[in-house]
Amino acid sequence: MARITYGRRRVLVTGGAGFLGSHLIDRLLARGDEVLCVDNLFTGDKSNIDHLAANPRFEFMRHDVCFPLYVEVDQIFNLACPASPIHYQHDPVQTTKTSVIGAINMLGLAKRLRVPILQASTSEVYGDPHIHPQVESYWGNVNPIGIRSCYDEGKRCAETLFFDYYRQHALDIKVVRIFNTYGPRMHAADGRVVSNFIVQALQGHDITIFGDGSQTRSFCYVDDLIEGFLRFMEAGPDVHGPINLGNPNEFTIRELAEAIIAQTGSRSRLVTMPLPADDPTQRKPDTTIAQAELAGWEPTVELEEGLRRTIAYFRSALKIA
Template identity: 70%
Template sequence: MHRVLVTGGSGFLGSHLCDRLIERGNDILCIDNFFTGSKINIKHLLKHPNFEVMRHDLTQPLYVEVNRIFNLACPASPVHYQHDPIQTTKTSVLGAINMLGLAKRLRARILQASTSEVYGDPEIHPQVEGYWGQVNPIGVRSCYDEGKRCAESLFFDYYRKWSLDIKVMRIFNTYGPRMHPNDGRVVSNFIVQALRGEPITIFGDGTQTRSFCYVDDMIDGMLRLMDAPVEFTGPVNFGNPIEFTMLELAETVIKIVGGKASLTFKALPQDDPKQRQPDISLAKQVLGWEPRVSLDEGLKETAAYFRQLLRV
């Protein structure tokens, strides 16, 4: 049994991770400032003897005793991370410094939840881990993109200087139950609009592509990476390599939700990438990981969650 710290543990990914860690018999300390996380996501765990939650802002030092750290804390949707971009950068950078310092003191293994956004608007397709990316360092998304890039840099500096036991995963678009209904991400946007009978908003002409990984698959990958041999640090891509255009996603959501939702088109946001698809060869080769939940299956589960949440 491990004593595990999960930062951002009441968020979308964090709460699912806490569930899986509890199932494994671990002792969990969930840290969150509840800016984007929700107590509803972890309500079912609050009375579990192996689960503890603490309100804490990761930009401040933390002194606890654990032997594994999952660093997931940071707003991950454009709506949320652009709300207070300075705080977003501080969470990524100061949060990484504080957690790396804690891991160094405890000699704990630490996993960084990085992002496909480190690739920016990519010039190569699909994206491989060796690609350095094309990021606008002064754009509206740079608080998140550059914050996560700096965090990766810090992780590898601690690895080189102190031989810290690190794992770095780059998470591509992930969806599923417990997403925030107003997070501005395309899957939640489309489902919520379709359930409410509103026009589905497509930015640009709808030909831009994304790949969508269901949350259960992503958590499986996260756990496999954390359990991997010490010499395998990453970074490693996790996501679904099957691409869909925004028009294809909208059509699939309408088919699953039902009704006759219409489409409305708006201008593409600044620095919005035109293509995003992971090369997951490394995850397959080293970890034996690849996503197994189809888009139709995952969207059905997600739509059912939002239908209950919104009572529509």
Template identity: 80%
Template sequence: MTRQYFGRKRILVTGGAGFLGSHLIDRLLDRGDEVLCVDNLFTGDKSNIDHLSGHPRFEFMRHDICFPLYVEVDQIFNLACPASPVHYQHDPVQTTKTSVHGAINMLGLAKRLNCRIFQASTSEVYGDPSVHPQPEEYWGNVNPIGIRSCYDEGKRCAETLFFDYHRQHDLEIKVVRIFNTYGPRMHPADGRVVSNFIMQALAGEDITMYGDGSQSRSFCFYSDLIDGFLKLMDSPPEVTGPINIGNPVEFTIRELAELVLELTGAKSKLLFKPLPQDDPTQRKPDITKARELLGWEPKVQLREGLLETIAYFRRFFD
């Protein structure tokens, strides 16, 4: 069955009012697709999609994917789930439900429609890795009963469901593992390191550093990530993933803080606090598969991306 007219696709984006979902929708509309945005607005924000009000190829539906959804679409991007520790630990049972029940419902919809479905998984499936950098073949080091496990294990179970639907029902799936991503439209209170540091610096507050700041992360600008999403979704059926999409250039958290201070011109001091439970000490993607299978690698340098992100966050202080 096809619902395409004149080559245009109707695409469902769950979590479409969120940081990444809203940017993905912009790109889909720019290339001529129709988009159905579904979000329960638990962490998503309608301000991220207000600019699309009245767009002839955009539709918004407030809905929780923990409950079945009956729509007609050609492709599904499943991005729905709180993604920052502050948000996913606020209601951990609901976080697990969104990852697992949500995946079941979206996979069921894709099976009924016989359409391709994309899953936004996460580098959190690797836990606190003992292998560095992390290739897709690494199974991870995850605490199944820790305070982060609602998200880590929820996303791991979602991957299991996607691959079982692929094997059992021959469903076309695309699974991406997202590494730390930042940029405009991040929630200012999401608790992630980039938004935390920028908001604290702009407010003239001390920069909160957990641990000694030597733990490392790799930061990918949102536009590079969305490029990877689209390349994976449009790749041949045999390219199922999981595929790491992230920036392999590694920075310590202290280096990030110092760069934010430089770019904001803030005089904030560094305030050191204990490292949270199960917080990974290293996180860096091996993007060999993304390079070889998708021809993808990030282009935006951290300094360039931070300048754009800082400009976005300044509006909260105007």
């Protein structure tokens, strides 16, 4: 899949010190843009962007998107929000505020500047789905008062705000629904299944599977997702989404664990724990719209290769030979 090149712009990335944000910034700088990275470092990590400190086209600002931001930019990527259950359940009220008030503040900035804005939404808006794979027209099956609701409903409300700003103010919005994404710079203790399994395998601990391991996920390597972000932003003012971005290849959680054990050479055992409340049993994106609207976008990194790169990252980060 050929990469697309673009002209220079000043781009704002909220949540830019996080896993996805830092990879997005790398691509933006590589294509010649200037980047303003905004992050309150609640879950973001300065180590993800330390390698950019000497770049004259990169600027970091410590700021919480729950408060207004007055800057001048040409594009906005709104990625600010804790995205793993451990982090977003730590302070659920703040998680909802980040999704909702943060969206209001970033939409207000985009409206003032009349610039396009991309919202990083999530496949969690589908909840525990009754249809499979998930298509963008599906309204979802979400518990509004559960322990995951701060994230699920916060993102759903943010989508509502984005489309109301589009209808009411003719704002150029882009709403992307992200399916499970993995790769280097994931937080080692964020509770996500790929990082959990890799860290446990590398450290020789038991690999903890919640449920019987038959639940499924579709795992997208971070480079493929970021390419989708860039294509979406360049798709023109008539393409708003929501658009699913993810890898449609589906694996059981047990298959993932076994693949990681094989690649790491670990002797870890698989142990099962009760499934957490509202944990979806199936997750797989229908990417038909993405392929049609985003210049033929499709994932190119298969799970085996993506795991190899991610395991190598964690070996280095955890200093494991």
